[in-house]
Amino acid sequence: MTDILKIVQSRDPGEKEFHQAVHEVMETVKPVLDRNPQYRESGVLVRIVEPERTIIFQVPWMDDQGQIHINRGFRIQMNSAIGPYKGGLRFHPSVNLSILKFLAFEQVFKNALTTLAMGGGKGGSDFDPKGKSDNEVMRFCQAFMLELFRHIGPNTDVPAGDIGVGAREIGYLFGMYRKLANEFTGVLSGKGLGWGGSLIRPEATGYGCVYFASEMLSTQNKTLEGKICLVSGAGNVAQYTVEKLVEMGAKVISLSDSSGFICDEEGIDGKKLAFVKWLKNVRRGRIKDYVDKYSQSTYTEADSSLDYNPLWNRKADCAFPCATQNEINGKDALNLLRNNVGLVAEGSNMPSTPEAIDIFLDKKILYAPGKASNAGGVAVSGLEMAQNSMRLNWPREEVDGRLRFIMKNIHKTCLDAAEEYGLPGNYQAGANIASFVKVVNAMLDQGLV
Ligand code: NDP
C-alpha cells in the first residue's frame, strides 16, 4: 500500500470509492515518483488528494403534495492548478462524499488529458429525480442553486451534467443562476442550443468513447465494422455510444438500467435507438419496455444475489460500460474474456474494479480507463466554455472535428507516456502518468498555495 493511501485512509475512513480512485492513480505513478524525487519531497502528493474546498449544504424543497424534503447538496472543488474547477453534478440517492470525491479526483486527471484549461470538481445531491414531476425537479434545482451559485462562476467553477442531471436539470439550474447572479455567462455547460449550449455536447461522451475505441483498434489494424458490442446503461453516455457504434458498422446487442438489462441479438439499429431515446429522455421509463416493442429481444431483471452481472456474460468483441462505478468486477472480467471480448472502453467513471483492471492488463486486451475514453464529454464542455467566452457558436462539424482530434490526441498521449515508462500498450498507466505529471508540475510552478 502506498504511504499516501495510508494517510488518506486514516484521514477519511470509510470513503471506499475515494480510496479506490486514489490507490489506482498512486500505484501507477510510482515509476514517475521514483524518477522524480522532487514530487515526493515537495509534499505535492498530500496536496493533490485533499480537495481545495468542500461545500456541503442543505437543500430544502417542497413536493407537489406540499410535503417538505431536505436533501444534501455537495460541491467538491478538488484542484484548480490548470484551470477553473470543472466537472458534473450527480443527482442520485447513492450520492455521498466518498463517491463525489472519487469523481472529483478522477476529473482532475481527465481534464488534464483534454489539453484544455480546466481544473477538476464534482458535485451533486442524494436527491432522486426518478418519479418526480417536472415541477418538483424544477423546485429542487432552484433550491440547490440558491446555495451553489455563490461558489461557482465562469472563471471559478463550471458544473455540468452527470447521472440524473441532463438537459432539463441544467436548464432549471441555469435559470436560477442567471436570476441570482444577474448575469448571463457560461457558468454551466450542457446548456440548451438556443441559450449558449454547444452542438455535439449531448453526444460528446459517447461519441468520444467510440472514437477512442476506434483508435485503439487501429493500433492492431482493425476497425469497429462488424464488431459485436455490449453496452450497459441507457442514459446519455450509453445512447450516444450506441449511436456512434451503429454509424461505424458495429452491432450493439445490449442496454441496461438499474432494474435490469435487455439483449437484442439482431442488433439495436437507429430506429430502435430512437425508441430508447424517447423511452428514457421523454417518457422517462424503464429499459424493460424495450422488449414489449421488440419482442425478439430478452429482458433480465437485475439480481443482487449474484456475484456477477449476466450482461457481461455474452459472446461479443467489445464492451462499453456506460452506467456507473464498479459495474464490472473480477468475475465479470473473466466472463468477458471467456466470451471473446478483446476491447473494453469505459464510458462511465471507474466502472471496472481493481480486480477487473488487473485481469484486463494481465491478458493484455485493449483496455481504456474512463479518464481517457470518456473525456470527450468534458472536452466539449471546455469547447462550450470557449464559445461562450467569445460569444460565438461553432458549427457541428467544427466541434465534432475538434472532439475527434482531442480523442486521438489523448490516445497518443496515453501510449507515449506508457512507452516512456516501459509499459507499452498500457493505457491505464499512460493516462495516469501523463495527467499526473501535468497537474503536479503546474502545482509546483505556482508554489505552496
Ligand atoms: P444518465 O443519468 O443519463 O444515465 C445513467 C444510466 O446508468 C441509467 O441507465 C441508469 O439507470 C444507470 N445507472 C445509474 N446508476 C446505476 C446503478 N447504481 N446501477 C445500475 N445502473 C445504474 O447518466 P450518464 O449517462 O450521464 O452517466 C453514465 C456514466 O457516465 C456515469 O458513470 C457518469 O459519471 C459517466 N460520465 C458521464 C458524462 C456525461 O457527460 N454525462 C461524461 C463522462 C462520464 P437508472 O435509470 O435505472 O438509474
Ligand code: 2IT
Ligand atoms: O464525468 C464527467 O466527465 C462528466 N460528467 C462531464 C463533466 C463536464 O464538466 O462536462
